[in-house]
Amino acid sequence: MINTGQSAASQGLQSCHDCHALWRLSDQNTHCRRCGSALHLRKPNAMPLTWALLLTSTFLLIPANMLPIMMITSLGRGEPATILGGVIDLIDLGMYGIAFVVLAASILIPVGKIIGLLIMLVTLQFGLTTNMQQKMMMFRMVHWIGRWSMLDIFVVAVLVALVQMGNLAQISGQLGATAFAGVVIFTMLAANAFDTRLIWDKHPGTDSE
Amino acid sequence: MDKITETEHLIACNECDLLLERPVILDSQKAKCPRCGSTLISARHNSIERTLALSIAGMILIFPANLFPLLTFELMGRAQSQTIFSSAMGFYYDGLWPLAVLVLMFTILVPACKLLLLFWVSFSLQFSIRLPARRFALRSYQHLDEWGMLEVYLVGVLVSIIKLASMATLVPGLGIFCLGALILVTTMSSSMLDTDLFWHKIGEADND
């Protein structure tokens, strides 16, 4: 007898990660018979993997912000540009709107993502299951918005391709950009590695309120 | 024996594992999980047909979006044009080849693969032709989805225009309009895709 209103796992069912078909745990399938993906009750090693990816991206934040992301050479004089420097330049030019977009995409979003994922990990580790619906909403936001941090990398890519005028004006990419791309990719992978169902496994009584 | 039929009237929330009776929903409605608020099913009117049409449109638009220059930069009588590919190669010439590979993947390879995979699956379902590897194609599409970043790239181009505007003359090329259209088509195609329906159809066909 299968009862709804409880976790599928408690009713002896597991859902496929890719196609969401429900299978009996007792079937011992190793692969989903509908879509062919490997079956796991929960994402394997979700906690350690999320922690590891999150720590990696946190460490990468340092070189991403300290090292220049590009070198602007004009009339023979080279000047390195960091992410924050680029935002300040835009503010000096009076372009507050666009400065805010770049600031949000390159600093606020990556830092916010790391904090958001930390909140989810701490929620799971210590069972702080208050406001779960809000936390889930935040996690979905973190997941959705992550790719927008690539904005600054694409800006540098376009500038490097366009401004190739030898001594007159030249922009080249620098190592900070690689570190920054690393931050974006590792936070995206961390969000993918996390399994929110683990929170409900540990605290089945948790409701939306 | 395939035993999916005995659980077919049920659905488990993908984010909190709550087991529910599968809701019956109409075209273009969404069903949400009452416990965590995640979307369980998002039904779309004519999902297969529309996805097929949009993926074909996308596969056509991807060529002009990549071949025509996006921007031309003019400074003291000299001009430099830029395409999506050349902006990835700029990093390569600066010795940052991992970054070149990433930009290439996120802006050309992944978007192209996504359109091709979506075409493969929706074509096979629309005309009931059992094309090889269509299960793998749909799964790959689902995993690749968030790694296609054309819209972020387009905003990047716009920010670059603003940054360079004070320094030189910038002329937008035909490519930027094709890129805009391509983004419209790919965004619509991923919102038109009803994965629940697609998997259901694939499961049904494979059971016969």
Ligand SMILES: [Zn+2]
């Ligand atoms: Zn499956």
Ligand SMILES: [Zn+2]
């Ligand atoms: Zn749920």
